[in-house]
Amino acid sequence: MPQLGFLHGRAWAALLGQLRRPPGAVCIGAVRSHSQGTRDFSPQQMVVREKILDMVVSCFKRHGAKRLDTPAFELKEMLTERYGEDSGLIYDLKDQGGELLSLRYDLTVPFARYLAMNKVKKMKRYHVGKVWRRESPTIVQGRYREFCQCDFDIAGHFDPMIPDAECVKIMCEILSGLQLGDFLIKVNDRRLLDGIFAVCGVPESKFHAICSSVDKLDKMSWKDVRHEMVAKRGLAPEVADRIGDYVQCHGGVSLVEDMLQDPELSRNKQALEGLGDLKLLFDYLTLFGIAEKISFDLSLARGLDYYTGVIYEAVLLQTPAQAGEEPLNVGSVAAGGRYDGLVGMFDPKGHTVPCVGLSIGVERIFSIVEQRMKTFGEKIRTTETQVFVATPQKNFLRERLKLIAELWDAGIKAELMYKNNPKLLTQLHYSEDMGIPLVVIIGEQELKEGFIKLRSVASREEVAIKRENLVAEIQKRLSES
Amino acid sequence: MPQLGFLHGRAWAALLGQLRRPPGAVCIGAVRSHSQGTRDFSPQQMVVREKILDMVVSCFKRHGAKRLDTPAFELKEMLTERYGEDSGLIYDLKDQGGELLSLRYDLTVPFARYLAMNKVKKMKRYHVGKVWRRESPTIVQGRYREFCQCDFDIAGHFDPMIPDAECVKIMCEILSGLQLGDFLIKVNDRRLLDGIFAVCGVPESKFHAICSSVDKLDKMSWKDVRHEMVAKRGLAPEVADRIGDYVQCHGGVSLVEDMLQDPELSRNKQALEGLGDLKLLFDYLTLFGIAEKISFDLSLARGLDYYTGVIYEAVLLQTPAQAGEEPLNVGSVAAGGRYDGLVGMFDPKGHTVPCVGLSIGVERIFSIVEQRMKTFGEKIRTTETQVFVATPQKNFLRERLKLIAELWDAGIKAELMYKNNPKLLTQLHYSEDMGIPLVVIIGEQELKEGFIKLRSVASREEVAIKRENLVAEIQKRLSES
Numbered sequence: 001m002p003q004l005g006f007l008h009g010r011a012w013a014a015l016l017g018q019l020r021r022p023p024g025a026v027c028i029g030a031v032r033s034h035s036q037g038t039r040d041f042s043p044q045q046m047v048v049r050e051k052i053l054d055m056v057v058s059c060f061k062r063h064g065a066k067r068l069d070t071p072a073f074e075l076k077e078m079l080t081e082r083y084g085e086d087s088g089l090i091y092d093l094k095d096q097g098g099e100l101l102s103l104r105y106d107l108t109v110p111f112a113r114y115l116a117m118n119k120v121k122k123m124k125r126y127h128v129g130k131v132w133r134r135e136s137p138t139i140v141q142g143r144y145r146e147f148c149q150c151d152f153d154i155a156g157h158f159d160p161m162i163p164d165a166e167c168v169k170i171m172c173e174i175l176s177g178l179q180l181g182d183f184l185i186k187v188n189d190r191r192l193l194d195g196i197f198a199v200c201g202v203p204e205s206k207f208h209a210i211c212s213s214v215d216k217l218d219k220m221s222w223k224d225v226r227h228e229m230v231a232k233r234g235l236a237p238e239v240a241d242r243i244g245d246y247v248q249c250h251g252g253v254s255l256v257e258d259m260l261q262d263p264e265l266s267r268n269k270q271a272l273e274g275l276g277d278l279k280l281l282f283d284y285l286t287l288f289g290i291a292e293k294i295s296f297d298l299s300l301a302r303g304l305d306y307y308t309g310v311i312y313e314a315v316l317l318q319t320p321a322q323a324g325e326e327p328l329n330v331g332s333v334a335a336g337g338r339y340d341g342l343v344g345m346f347d348p349k350g351h352t353v354p355c356v357g358l359s360i361g362v363e364r365i366f367s368i369v370e371q372r373m374k375t376f377g378e379k380i381r382t383t384e385t386q387v388f389v390a391t392p393q394k395n396f397l398r399e400r401l402k403l404i405a406e407l408w409d410a411g412i413k414a415e416l417m418y419k420n421n422p423k424l425l426t427q428l429h430y431s432e433d434m435g436i437p438l439v440v441i442i443g444e445q446e447l448k449e450g451f452i453k454l455r456s457v458a459s460r461e462e463v464a465i466k467r468e469n470l471v472a473e474i475q476k477r478l479s480e481s
Numbered sequence: 482m483p484q485l486g487f488l489h490g491r492a493w494a495a496l497l498g499q500l501r502r503p504p505g506a507v508c509i510g511a512v513r514s515h516s517q518g519t520r521d522f523s524p525q526q527m528v529v530r531e532k533i534l535d536m537v538v539s540c541f542k543r544h545g546a547k548r549l550d551t552p553a554f555e556l557k558e559m560l561t562e563r564y565g566e567d568s569g570l571i572y573d574l575k576d577q578g579g580e581l582l583s584l585r586y587d588l589t590v591p592f593a594r595y596l597a598m599n600k601v602k603k604m605k606r607y608h609v610g611k612v613w614r615r616e617s618p619t620i621v622q623g624r625y626r627e628f629c630q631c632d633f634d635i636a637g638h639f640d641p642m643i644p645d646a647e648c649v650k651i652m653c654e655i656l657s658g659l660q661l662g663d664f665l666i667k668v669n670d671r672r673l674l675d676g677i678f679a680v681c682g683v684p685e686s687k688f689h690a691i692c693s694s695v696d697k698l699d700k701m702s703w704k705d706v707r708h709e710m711v712a713k714r715g716l717a718p719e720v721a722d723r724i725g726d727y728v729q730c731h732g733g734v735s736l737v738e739d740m741l742q743d744p745e746l747s748r749n750k751q752a753l754e755g756l757g758d759l760k761l762l763f764d765y766l767t768l769f770g771i772a773e774k775i776s777f778d779l780s781l782a783r784g785l786d787y788y789t790g791v792i793y794e795a796v797l798l799q800t801p802a803q804a805g806e807e808p809l810n811v812g813s814v815a816a817g818g819r820y821d822g823l824v825g826m827f828d829p830k831g832h833t834v835p836c837v838g839l840s841i842g843v844e845r846i847f848s849i850v851e852q853r854m855k856t857f858g859e860k861i862r863t864t865e866t867q868v869f870v871a872t873p874q875k876n877f878l879r880e881r882l883k884l885i886a887e888l889w890d891a892g893i894k895a896e897l898m899y900k901n902n903p904k905l906l907t908q909l910h911y912s913e914d915m916g917i918p919l920v921v922i923i924g925e926q927e928l929k930e931g932f933i934k935l936r937s938v939a940s941r942e943e944v945a946i947k948r949e950n951l952v953a954e955i956q957k958r959l960s961e962s
Binding site: 035036038039040041042043046047049050061062063064065066067068069070071072073074075091092093094095096098099101103110114117118125130132134146154156158159162163165169173283284287288289382383384385397398401402405408409411412413414415418419420 | 627
């Protein structure tokens with residue numbers, strides 16, 4: 001994807017360029033908040049966050065998505081029983097009279113509720129917003145109780161795997177564009193897992209629980225997962241071993257072909273459907289030119305209850321290590337899958353709308369970029385101010401105020417010192433420190449002669465401009481830079 | 482402000498232009514959410530909201546503000562007793578173990594907490610985010626339990642009234658830029674009100690309560706407010722009458738001069754400070770060229786407890802009525818003031834940082850624009866898709882997928898139908914309905930000859946483009962339009 005890389009690379013380079021600008025402001029540092037697991041975001045952090053979010057959103061728009069927003073809290077009953085074992089992490093609001101409410105846990109359930117309530121049968125939307133989870137107070141790096149999610153979903157009855165392939169393509173475009181280093185997208189299918197569980201002899205009532213155990217294979221060894229299946233989930237050891245033979249496999253499209261030949265699996269309807277769709281998905285992803293990024297991984301299970309078909313997860317293959325940079329294990333940075341049953345749960349008549357989507361783990365991406373900037377001591381401009389209005393003169397506030405109002409009214413980003421008699425040197429230093437490119441200097445003599453000094457902060461050159469031409473000259477210089 | 486009007490007018494005209502685009506999509510309609518007092522925002526609404534927020538934020542940036550973000554919830558103790566009589570409207574989170582938390586009620590208290598915790602002595606920041614208030618379930622139009630605030634604040638020790646005047650200027654720029662019709666900015670000073678209360682014989686313990694009563698003068702008659710003061714607040718009738726003589730006054734800078742001559746008020750230190758600052762404020766606002774928008778209004782009190790000096794509030798003077806448009810009473814659309822004591826409340830040693838700021842009531846502004854659009858049946862594009870990839874051919878999905886990936890990778894916003902064999906007419910209709918300007922048509926013959934048809938949706942003209950030149954040709958056309 002050379003062109004895509006170029007496109008995104010430019011935006012990213014612009015950010016990095018800005019970060020390296022010499023007269024930038026404060027270095028990025030963590031700011032504590034009193035509420036556990038949440039953070040304030042300083043202006044330095046906000047600049048980075050906004051650049052990253054802009055890149056994610058521009059990709060969503062490139063794929064034709066509309067923007068949607070839903071409230072921070074939902075009726076409690078809308079959220080309960082949607083998230084399986086994680087439901088205990090939902091924040092409830094206090095009962096202060098009226099309805100029982102909970103803070104949203106993700107953006108997917110509110111989307112499904114929106115579709116059902118408004119009887120929307122077809123929609124491609126994105127949603128950028130905060131979600132809240134009562135994660136353990138010991139915050140692992142990049143895991144917080146309040147965090148931002150960026151979701152893209154396609155709802156509607158379509159031919160198989162076309163929207164699904166687009167979702168995987170989007171994850172690829174975003175991760176390539178953000179230049180976080182090499183990555184891999186694991187794919188699997190919930191129906192295939194169910195088929196495997198059935199073939200291995202797991203009772204259907206235990207499918208969800210065993211799926212949750214399999215989901216832990218990215219953090220735990222097979223030995224430990226097997227132990228959980230047997231000791232905690234009550235599975236026969238030989239059943240667990242049969243599962244182990246399957247879920248430890250990973251490979252490319254040839255593994256799909258191999259499994260289609262598996263005498264037992266190929267007799268299971270669920271498994272066959274899953275494998276058939278995975279084959280088609282590989283076909284489409286090959287057409288998209290991204291097959292080499294994809295790994296068919298049978299250990300991928302995704303914790304959430306609502307998935308019904310293909311599931312996927314993007315992992316960084318290594319930290320974006322550069323000389324002297326501390327390693328940072330970030331793991332999964334994007335994930336999603338198909339959830340065909342969720343909308344029907346919110347519809348009084350159970351009418352369903354098939355959906356597939358993805359969520360970008362932007363908090364982890366922010367962590368990586370912040371870590372990178374800390375390591376390199378990169379600096380950043382936190383304002384966009386173009387002109388500073390200064391004076392060497394005492395009692396010149398009124399003249400400065402008149403002048404700056406003229407700049408503001410012309411759409412020029414301008415600041416002045418909120419002092420009656422600031423020192424000229426303080427004003428010039430401030431402009432340099434903040435990376436403001438131009439300083440307008442107004443004094444008694446200039447005023448008398450109808451001229452104003454315009455100073456370039458970088459070159460320290462000063463020229464006299466006719467007062468009536470000042471705005472035009474500033475606009476000319478800004479458009480050239 | 483002709484230049485400002487022009488600048489903002491252009492952006493606004495672009496929005497309106499987009500709204501009037503003929504092949505636009507669905508009309509704006511209300512979407513119900515199950516949680517009372519909250520709303521989902523449809524893609525149509527999100528387009529309008531984003532345009533308005535962009536204009537507000539660009540004004541904040543023009544004045545050199547940095548962006549800050551804080552969590553949705555704060556420790557409960559941080560919020561209690563900050564909002565006077567309104568504290569009962571704070572949403573608390575359920576005690577699920579750990580800290581007691583509340584949803585933020587505004588963006589000002591979190592800002593003050595941030596300054597104190599991080600020992601920041603000087604900062605000009607803006608914050609766009611949602612806040613939550615348990616308003617009465619009967620939602621007055623434009624008043625919700627979840628709503629967006631756009632705040633700009635200046636913290637630091639500066640010479641009097643310079644940042645305060647800039648805040649009023651910003652409200653002016655935003656309201657002029659949004660072209661909502663004529664508006665007025667009421668100004669007053671809390672110290673002056675306290676001085677008046679003292680001079681009239683109100684016991685100091687009742688200052689806050691009486692201030693709350695005065696605050697109701699924009700919704701209630703003086704007779705009713707007087708009744709509340711006497712019957713509910715226990716004020717002597719003659720004291721209430723003396724207050725009434727003052728708080729029913731409004732005028733320009735000459736009223737400030739008159740009150741400075743008031744024999745009783747001019748002996749009250751608080752009143753004198755307030756009047757002196759108001760005089761200075763009028764002076765600076767005159768230099769800014771906006772004095773004619775300002776009304777010194779002694780009935781302005783602002784409900785919140787934390788204000789300590791100058792206060793202001795922008796009101797629309799009339800609905801943006803056009804022929805056939807239903808009147809919509811929106812009242813106050815922006816407000817703010819000086820709060821010099823709030824940061825000290827969060828500092829263990831009580832070190833304070835003087836602050837002044839403003840908040841734009843964007844929800845009310847959204848309501849006005851929505852109402853306008855409903856009345857005129859204005860339509861809106863909810864996606865930015867530039868190219869639709871279509872085919873007249875059966876079994877041509879693979880070719881479409883290859884082609885669209887090429888467009889995406891070149892940064893072109895493109896969509897296709899998620900069907901194996903869509904009808905050409907359906908594809909063309911969709912492009913027209915969605916306002917997509919270009920359609921790429923790929924078929925067997927074109928493929929054989931190495932050409933692809935490019936169709937302009939508006940003119941319905943089709944030209945054959947060499948396959949290898951397609952991306953360049955599309956980019957050329959898009960840059961021209």
